[in-house]
Amino acid sequence: MKMAKFLDEKAWKFAVVGVINTVVGSGVMFGLYNLAGCSYWVSSAANYFLTSILSYFLNKHFTFQYKGDLAGSALRFAVNIGICYFVAYGLAKPAVAFLLKDVSVTAQENVSMLAGMCLFVGANYLGQRLFAFRKRQDN
Structure with missing residues (x-):
């Protein structure tokens, strides 16, 4: 598959959905980590659990306009x-952690979450x- 095929209208729609998810998810993740004192894994997992629900519906209908089965696409x-x-x-x-071994764990984990x-x-x-x-025709 050529690179140009990946940089089409679907990519731009995915980016719009991504901006929405990034704003919401970053607030959740960095808020839980820096304000609520949750761990790296709890903070980042909460971000993806919550925003994945929104992402599924937006990308299914808006980005990829997928009309296949709900159960199969949700599982995939x-x-x-x-x-x-x-x-x-x-x-x-x-x-x-390797690259920033001389800085605090908090700084390392914030940069790790961003990366x-x-x-x-x-x-x-x-x-x-x-x-x-x-979709079948995307082969």
């Missing part, structure tokens, strides 16, 4: 979110497009 979406979350945040935390968000976005777009909401 949930699997995609889970894999993307654990890979993105699982890679970000040790990588940032995890970036990794998650790219992986999630590909996962939703190629797996969760894939």
Whole structure:
């Protein structure tokens, strides 16, 4: 599949949905971590649990206009979110801890959450497009 095929109207719609989710999710994640004293994993997981529900419906109907079965697409979406979350945040935390070993754990984990968000976005777009909401003609 050519790169230009990924940078089409669907990509722009995904970006709009992503901005909405990023504003809401960042508030939840950084608020829980910095204001409520929750851990890195609880804060980042709460972000993705809550915003994934919104993302599913917006991307299903607005971005990908997927009309397939609800149960199948919801299951594929949930699997995609889970894999993307654990890979993105699982890679970000040790990588940032290594790169910023001389700064506080709080600073490391804030930067790790930001890095995890970036990794998650790219992986999630590909996962939703190629797996969760894939149409037969998208082969």
